[in-house]
Amino acid sequence: MKIGILTHQYINNYGAFLQAYALREAVAEMFPDDQVEIINYMNVKHSLINILGWFRFYKDRENFKAWKQKIRVPRNFSNARKNQMVMSPVCFTLNQVNKQRYDCILVGSDEVWNFKDKKSNNPIKFGIGLECSKLIAYAPSVGKSEYSSELPKYVTEGLNKFKAISARDQLTFELVSKVVGKEPTIVLDPTFLHGFPIEKAPIPKKPYILFYYCENLPNHIKNQILQYALDNGLQVYGAGECDKKYSSITVNLKPFEWVDMFRNAEYVFTGTFHGAVFSILNNCQFSVYLTNESRIRKVRALLKELNIQNREIDEEFVLDLKTKDRVIDYNKVNEIVNVRRMESLEYLRKNINDI
Known part of the structure; x- marks a missing residue:
């Protein structure tokens, strides 16, 4: 089986990178005999806006030395994606994604369903046009996009295409419940599902x-x-x-x-x-x-x-x-996390396995 993960992996943001990495690793560990990869779908507008944001100079917080360090961060992310993520060839269009011939596509996590965010929103994130036998949502967030009677048509049509939907926050839970008529499963953010390599930060060993x-x-x-x-x-x-x-x-x-x-x-x-x-x-x-x-x-x-x-x-x-x-x-917290982690992994296992 070929499994693809559709998310915001192209964004130079630590949470965005780590949730994509963790979800891929967790699913690959669960299905070691299958091909599991992050779909390297690029929203060029979203990516460029994000990159340019790292070049802004905030004179109240930064000096020139700090700014020179900050503008190197996008390259760090680019190298990390190349070296530490398992990704498909780059895709700029829906047709290029479908040519990868995925059996199962996981949409999420991150704010992939924030349809009010003009820089990142795209109907493909709601499954519109995706060709696969299993379309599953794992821990997507709608950000601050709330349910209303005037939802974009692709949102309502897309959500009803999913075989299984989970959510990581209450606003997403409420929107999905109203659109599809049943409650999604609440799951943990992917970063709770898998560990990360140890790479020492370049700071002195001081508290x-x-x-x-x-x-x-x-x-x-x-x-x-x-x-x-x-x-x-x-x-x-x-x-x-x-x-x-x-x-x-x-x-x-x-x-x-x-x-x-x-x-x-x-x-x-x-x-x-x-x-x-x-x-x-x-x-x-x-x-x-x-x-x-x-x-x-x-x-x-x-x-x-x-x-x-x-x-x-x-x-x-x-x-x-x-x-x-x-x-x-x-x-006490870790007890709750461990239970919720097992439930979240079981959601993935059950719905990816279920034909």
């Missing part, structure tokens, strides 16, 4: 606090965290991001180096879904500051599913690593 796009964090809270780090002999780094206030520049990271930044952090501050995911995967104590509507929904749903409480930062937040009242009990 540190990690930030990953904790955007718009109030200055009085950020300055308090930075002062706490200084007073307690901690470094402060960004996981693939820049800030003049950090201890050193750690923006130019390869995907698996990025993962390593979470493995060794004393504490993590993030405003993203995958920032929370990799904190959990590495049993990090962490806090979230959420301002993006899509991220608010996705992160809150994840924390609720794993019964992780009190992670959101409010105006009164004060960092104190010696205080135990906000410590996550990872024995």
Whole structure:
């Protein structure tokens, strides 16, 4: 059997890369005698906008030295895709995808069903025109695209073509339920399904606090965290991001180096879904500051599913690593993750096997 994964693998984003890698590895391990690959479908517009974003200069956060490191990141991702992903030949059209002759196509994860995102949306992600005997959705997200009576026709037609649909967040669950008339299976993000190679991040072996796009964090809270780090002999780094206030520049990271930044952090501050995911995967104590509507929904749903409480930062937040009242009990969290991982893998096994 030839299995293809249709996702946003072309995006230079750590979460996008790692979810695609993990899903492919998990399915390949499950079906070792089959050909499993990521469909190297390119949305040129989406890809170019993403690449150009890495060249923007933010004078309030970056200096020229940091910017010179940042603009190298797209090349890191390009090399990682070539060396660490198993992909089909590049495809720019639906016809080129169909010429690969897949028996089964998995659509997901990531915001592949965010039909309101003009730069990334494409009917092919909803299965329109795809030729295969089994079309399965694994953990797609609609981002902030909500159900309405005026959904694009390709959304309703496409969703009803799928043999099986799962979702990773509540908004996707609600939209699918209303369109197809039955509830999708809630599954974990692919990054929970498979491990990642160890590739040491290029930083000194010193205790540190990690930030990953904790955007718009109030200055009085950020300055308090930075002062706490200084007073307690901690470094402060960004996981693939820049800030003049950090201890050193750690923006130019390869995907698996990025993962390593979470493995060794004393504490993590993030405003993203995958920032929370990799904190959990590495049993990090962490806090979230959420301002993006899509991220608010996705992160809150994840924390609720794993019964992780009190992670959101409010105006009164004060960092104190010696205080135990906000410590996550990872024995309990890991028990939930292990059960949910087995259920998610079983969803894949059952629906790929079922003819």
